[in-house]
Amino acid sequence: MHLEVFAEGNSFFHSLDPRVKILVFIPFAILCAISKGIIIPLLYFMLSLTFILIAKPNLKVFLNRLAGANFFILFIWIFIPLSYKSNPYISLGFLKLSYKGLEYALSITLKCNAIIFATIALLSTSTIFSLAHAMLHLKFPSKLVTIFFLFYRYITVMHEEYIKIKRAVLARGFTPGTNLHTYRTYAYIVGALLIKSFERSEEIYKAMLARGFKGFFPLFEHFKLKKLDVAFAIFANFIVISIYLLGIYK
Amino acid sequence: MEKALIKLENISFGYNSFPVLENINFELKSGEKVGLIGPNGSGKTTFLYIIMGFLKPVSGKVFIFGRERKKDKDFLEVRQKLGLLFQDSDSQLFCPTVKEDIAFGPLNLGKSRNEAKEIVKNIAKVFNIEHLLDRPIYKLSGGEKKIVALATVFAMNPVCYLLDEPSSGLDEDTRNKLIKFLKNHVKTCLIVSHDRKFLKETVNKIYILKNKKVSLYQDF
Numbered sequence A: 001m002h003l004e005v006f007a008e009g010n011s012f013f014h015s016l017d018p019r020v021k022i023l024v025f026i027p028f029a030i031l032c033a034i035s036k037g038i039i040i041p042l043l044y045f046m047l048s049l050t051f052i053l054i055a056k057p058n059l060k061v062f063l064n065r066l067a068g069a070n071f072f073i074l075f076i077w078i079f080i081p082l083s084y085k086s087n088p089y090i091s092l093g094f095l096k097l098s099y100k101g102l103e104y105a106l107s108i109t110l111k112c113n114a115i116i117f118a119t120i121a122l123l124s125t126s127t128i129f130s131l132a133h134a135m136l137h138l139k140f141p142s143k144l145v146t147i148f149f150l151f152y153r154y155i156t157v158m159h160e161e162y163i164k165i166k167r168a169v170l171a172r173g174f175t176p177g178t179n180l181h182t183y184r185t186y187a188y189i190v191g192a193l194l195i196k197s198f199e200r201s202e203e204i205y206k207a208m209l210a211r212g213f214k215g216f217f218p219l220f221e222h223f224k225l226k227k228l229d230v231a232f233a234i235f236a237n238f239i240v241i242s243i244y245l246l247g248i249y250k
Numbered sequence B: 001m002e003k004a005l006i007k008l009e010n011i012s013f014g015y016n017s018f019p020v021l022e023n024i025n026f027e028l029k030s031g032e033k034v035g036l037i038g039p040n041g042s043g044k045t046t047f048l049y050i051i052m053g054f055l056k057p058v059s060g061k062v063f064i065f066g067r068e069r070k071k072d073k074d075f076l077e078v079r080q081k082l083g084l085l086f087q088d089s090d091s092q093l094f095c096p097t098v099k100e101d102i103a104f105g106p107l108n109l110g111k112s113r114n115e116a117k118e119i120v121k122n123i124a125k126v127f128n129i130e131h132l133l134d135r136p137i138y139k140l141s142g143g144e145k146k147i148v149a150l151a152t153v154f155a156m157n158p159v160c161y162l163l164d165e166p167s168s169g170l171d172e173d174t175r176n177k178l179i180k181f182l183k184n185h186v187k188t189c190l191i192v193s194h195d196r197k198f199l200k201e202t203v204n205k206i207y208i209l210k211n212k213k214v215s216l217y218q219d220f
Helices: A018-034 A039-055 A059-083 A099-123 A128-137 A142-171 A180-210 A227-249 B044-052 B072-081 B098-108 B113-127 B142-154 B172-185 B196-202
Strands: A089-092 A095-098 B004-015 B018-029 B033-037 B059-064 B082-085 B160-164 B189-192 B205-210 B213-216
Touching (some): A018 A039, A018 A099, A018 A227, A039 A099, A039 A227, A059 A095, A180 B098, B004 B044, B018 B044, B018 B213, B033 B044, B044 B072, B044 B082, B044 B160, B044 B189, B098 B142, B113 B172, B142 B160, B172 B196
Parallel strands (some): B082 B160, B160 B189
Antiparallel strands (some): B004 B018, B205 B213
16 A cells, blocks of 8 residues: 655655654644634644645645545534534524534634644655654654554555455456355455455564564664754744744733 | 457556556467566566556557456456466465365356356366365465465466466476466466476467567567
8 A cells, every 4th residue: 555645755845854844743733732712723724734835745635635534523513513502602493503612613623634734744745664763763662663663564564465355356257246145255355354464464573583673673774964954943843832822922 | 360369559557657568569369378478577467467457557458358448347357257367376365265265256257156166176176186175275385375376267267367477386296287287278378477498388479578568589
């Protein structure tokens, strides 16, 4: 599976040091998540939109990802305005929508999208491997990093297995219908997927052990911090923190 | 003149703008036995996947049984009548037991359960795998998987066989049996292999896939 669609490219963000990107992303995500009201999340949203414009991701894939994430936010728009106990109401027949609830839903939507935009612009523009690598450099616990990396590795394995099985089924002229043969085939596909992924993962693990794997990935290449990286880290963090302070002292 | 079973016209294909095949023309007529060789990574498996419709060419046309095939729907008939052996037998097998895997193809072709059982029995006899029939797939050895994978393809009695490295991992005995079977029972096939000896015994002409082009291999 090609999960790193945004990692190919040559924008400013692609050339940044992944450590710097993580160091900008974490304050951004935390401060954006705990900010209140509409204005501050809107500012964060505009900042992350600028990031996206700089990162220039493939528009179609980008919108596709957004649609997936915003599907869940849709439910917030349904439930919060209807269930928020606060005046004044807008009455639509027997439905009562709370202004406060609408405001709250809008705030959540802005914050979520701001963080998604920032994730895509900052994190997705690096490969998973270099992110894992950068996390080790930043002294994240190596167990956590290994889990993160293997998690990614094995999703890919499972997806590869799925594609293989699908091809095997199609290659022998399978057409789904409403019959026992079809249901049984689907059950076999799921069963085979589990067994094969498990086997493959065991094999990969053996291959890693055979090459002296001790529970963590040794660092091989080292990143080089450029002046531009440092400048971006300071500048971006300055903006991120200023926006937050603006929210407190306005 | 014999009608072409498989005809590729000006096919180009690439993975993420990395070109693999460029303006390929290829024809396989009914009754022809053809080998395909080429260096590692030259696109032999890609070539087979395009014929089966698993990969869609960037440009060019695929004609199979005289009709142009574009969508997945057009390829259903193709997949039922062409027998593809995957290079990695683990890709081929997915049912819990050997017997069910062999019966899967015939059942898709609309055979009844009893007919399918009969086919399984006959095929098992030909490949000498009667003792494996009730074994779970994932407990087979690498070579055994290869034989079972071959058996699942032959059980469908396809019009044309597309075999991706059928001889790799087989012992002498099984290999000879496969050669004999290909000689006697198979009319049309396209065999991808690095094994020149095996090809010499099973096919009449060899194409080579090199530098994104297919050409007739003269040195045969």
